[in-house]
Amino acid sequence: MLTETRPRDVQVAELVPRVLVLRSRTWERLKFEVEYGRQQGTTSNSYLLKAAQPTLLDPPGESFSQLYLKELAQQIDLRQLRYLILSHVNSNRLVTVKALLERAPQMTLVCSKAGAVTLRAALGDQLQLWIPRSDTPLDVGDGWQLEFIAAATPRWPDGLITVDRQHHIVFTDKLFGAHVCSDSLYDEQWKKLDEDRAYYFECLHAAQPRQVESILDRIAELTPPPHLYAPAHGPIVKFSRSRLFQDYRDWCHAQTEQETTVALFYASAYGNTAILANAIAQGLTAAGVQVAAINCETTPPAEMQALIHSSDGFIVGSPTLGGHMPTQVQTALGFILAEGNKTKLAGVFGSYGWSGEAIDDIEQKLLDAGYTLGFETLRVKFTPTAADLEKCQAAAQEFAQALKKLRKSRTVLQPSLVEAQVNRTAQAVNRVVGSLCILTTLPEGCTYMTQAAAILVSSVSQASFNPPGVTVSLPQQWADSLCLVGDRFVLNILKEGSPLVRQFQQAQRLGEQQLATLGLKSASSGAPILLDALAYIECTVESRMKCGDHWLIYAVVDSGELLQTTGLTAIQHRKTS
Numbered sequence: 001m002l003t004e005t006r007p008r009d010v011q012v013a014e015l016v017p018r019v020l021v022l023r024s025r026t027w028e029r030l031k032f033e034v035e036y037g038r039q040q041g042t043t044s045n046s047y048l049l050k051a052a053q054p055t056l057l058d059p060p061g062e063s064f065s066q067l068y069l070k071e072l073a074q075q076i077d078l079r080q081l082r083y084l085i086l087s088h089v090n091s092n093r094l095v096t097v098k099a100l101l102e103r104a105p106q107m108t109l110v111c112s113k114a115g116a117v118t119l120r121a122a123l124g125d126q127l128q129l130w131i132p133r134s135d136t137p138l139d140v141g142d143g144w145q146l147e148f149i150a151a152a153t154p155r156w157p158d159g160l161i162t163v164d165r166q167h168h169i170v171f172t173d174k175l176f177g178a179h180v181c182s183d184s185l186y187d188e189q190w191k192k193l194d195e196d197r198a199y200y201f202e203c204l205h206a207a208q209p210r211q212v213e214s215i216l217d218r219i220a221e222l223t224p225p226p227h228l229y230a231p232a233h234g235p236i237v238k239f240s241r242s243r244l245f246q247d248y249r250d251w252c253h254a255q256t257e258q259e260t261t262v263a264l265f266y267a268s269a270y271g272n273t274a275i276l277a278n279a280i281a282q283g284l285t286a287a288g289v290q291v292a293a294i295n296c297e298t299t300p301p302a303e304m305q306a307l308i309h310s311s312d313g314f315i316v317g318s319p320t321l322g323g324h325m326p327t328q329v330q331t332a333l334g335f336i337l338a339e340g341n342k343t344k345l346a347g348v349f350g351s352y353g354w355s356g357e358a359i360d361d362i363e364q365k366l367l368d369a370g371y372t373l374g375f376e377t378l379r380v381k382f383t384p385t386a387a388d389l390e391k392c393q394a395a396a397q398e399f400a401q402a403l404k405k406l407r408k409s410r411t412v413l414q415p416s417l418v419e420a421q422v423n424r425t426a427q428a429v430n431r432v433v434g435s436l437c438i439l440t441t442l443p444e445g446c447t448y449m450t451q452a453a454a455i456l457v458s459s460v461s462q463a464s465f466n467p468p469g470v471t472v473s474l475p476q477q478w479a480d481s482l483c484l485v486g487d488r489f490v491l492n493i494l495k496e497g498s499p500l501v502r503q504f505q506q507a508q509r510l511g512e513q514q515l516a517t518l519g520l521k522s523a524s525s526g527a528p529i530l531l532d533a534l535a536y537i538e539c540t541v542e543s544r545m546k547c548g549d550h551w552l553i554y555a556v557v558d559s560g561e562l563l564q565t566t567g568l569t570a571i572q573h574r575k576t577s
């Protein structure tokens with residue numbers, strides 16, 4: 001742990017002629033986020049290229065603004081600055097960017113396309129922006145050209161890496177850094193940096209190893225290889241370039257090789273839920289679980305679906321905005337509910353302001369679908385505190401242990417490797433469980449509730465949120481005449497332990513006499529609602545698709561009601577072989 005404390009300052013040094021680094025230094029823990037947990041202080045590195053078209057890279061965040069601007073003004077007349085390159089944009093850095101633009105309105109800002117969207121939203125459409133393309137370098141004068149590598153990751157979807165081939169420097173932003181403050185500009189003491197670098201990777205990159213690997217591939221293609229990596233934090237990497245590069249490769253590989261995987265879905269409008277997500281990811285990684293962080297705002301749906309199938313558990317995080325979860329989280333949750341295996345472990349977290357409906361809603365939907373939660377749902381008011389983040393880390397550890405236990409018990413249950421291989425598909429399919437419902441519908445020409453067709457169905461999934469819709473799979477013999485497009489039906493959702501489950505399991509479809517013995521009321525379509533059900537929904541069939549020996553019915557939910565306030569949803573329990 002750091003023993004030295006000094007006031008904050010900005011250290012200025014020349015890396016090569018005309019390339020300066022301005023290191024805004026704090027010797028104390030900068031923030032409460034887990035990445036600063038080793039308490040070694042940090043530096044926020046900005047770079048000034050004194051080219052014919054003077055160019056600045058990555059000013060620090062708000063807490064250094066004044067100190068930094070004062071020092072920068074000693075190095076250059078701000079009115080001469082031609083370009084400001086932003087390797088990523090965040091609200092903290094925007095404060096300094098705004099202050100810079102007031103003093104240097106002539107600057108053109110250079111950032112990725114995603115960064116430009118954030119900048120325009122925050123600073124207006126009048127900004128002078130230049131968005132690099134991979135084949136167009138930025139000429140900063142006298143043949144000095146800068147090239148760019150797109151470096152989008154879930155955590156920094158707008159990431160951009162700048163390459164200065166003339167001086168063999170790669171400005172790597174979040175790669176190859178460390179939260180360490182010292183007088184050493186370079187990494188001559190690199191052995192002492194091992195733990196800080198590994199911890200920095202664990203906190204910042206372990207949950208996005210595939211994206212980091214592809215950025216590493218791009219850097220590896222540079223010929224001749226760079227002499228310096230100039231990161232956003234900590235010492236400039238000069239003496240341990242190849243070692244650190246290989247460490248990154250190994251750390252990424254170690255992550256992707258972990259047996260147990262968790263998909264961590266989240267969105268965050270103002271950054272608070274993202275801070276929680278990062279703490280949970282770090283806790284999972286430290287417990288030996290591979291995490292795939294999925295920023296729902298920037299991840300294509302197909303990628304989300306693939307991760308739902310390949311992960312051993314899901315954790316979903318959301319802010320509450322206007323009483324709801326953001327649409328992107330709804331989409332991810334929709335995929336989980338429709339396609340996820342309900343025997344997988346789930347978890348929920350989020351930041352909220354006053355009511356937190358999104359968090360409750362996610363939790364309820366996962367529980368209703370039959371998921372088990374691996375930790376008590378984490379609800380945090382506005383900005384998390386250090387204590388909140390500790391809770392996130394502890395919850396992540398708990399989740400990891402439960403997952404490993406689950407995996408172990410499944411392994412023990414498997415009779416033999418060969419048998420398991422043969423049965424794998426059947427077992428996997430059998431583990432897809434849905435809530436048990438009685439579908440009731442009045443066949444054409446029938447008028448009395450007791451004439452209704454009443455069928456036990458277990459393969460019900462939520463298929464859409466807006467409009468709310470479900471899919472039900474019906475055996476061909478029933479689907480031939482029932483649930484045609486435009487027909488209406490009621491799904492009576494049964495309660496765990498309800499005698500109706502047994503009654504219907506024996507009969508599958510009840511006759512008029514049997515229906516007459518049940519407590520019924522009429523839905524607006526005339527189909528019966530079973531009063532002993534936990535809840536019911538009334539639906540209209542919108543489309544049908546033949547799938548093997550079944551028909552998949554998609555229906556829009558018209559109305560619904562909870563009939564009992566307590567009790568768990570009954571689900572189909574199947575033997576696995």
Ligand SMILES: Cc1cc2nc3c(=O)[nH]c(=O)nc-3n(C[C@H](O)[C@H](O)[C@H](O)COP(=O)(O)O)c2cc1C
Pocket residue numbers: 267268269270271272273274318319320321322323324351352353354355356357381382383
């Ligand atoms: C436009 C807006 C609407 C909000 N609506 C709600 C709400 O309905 N209920 C609530 O509990 N919090 C509400 N909040 C508070 C946010 O949930 C809270 O600021 C949270 O920390 C945001 O998380 P994020 O930083 O991950 O986006 C709202 C905030 C904003 C800015």
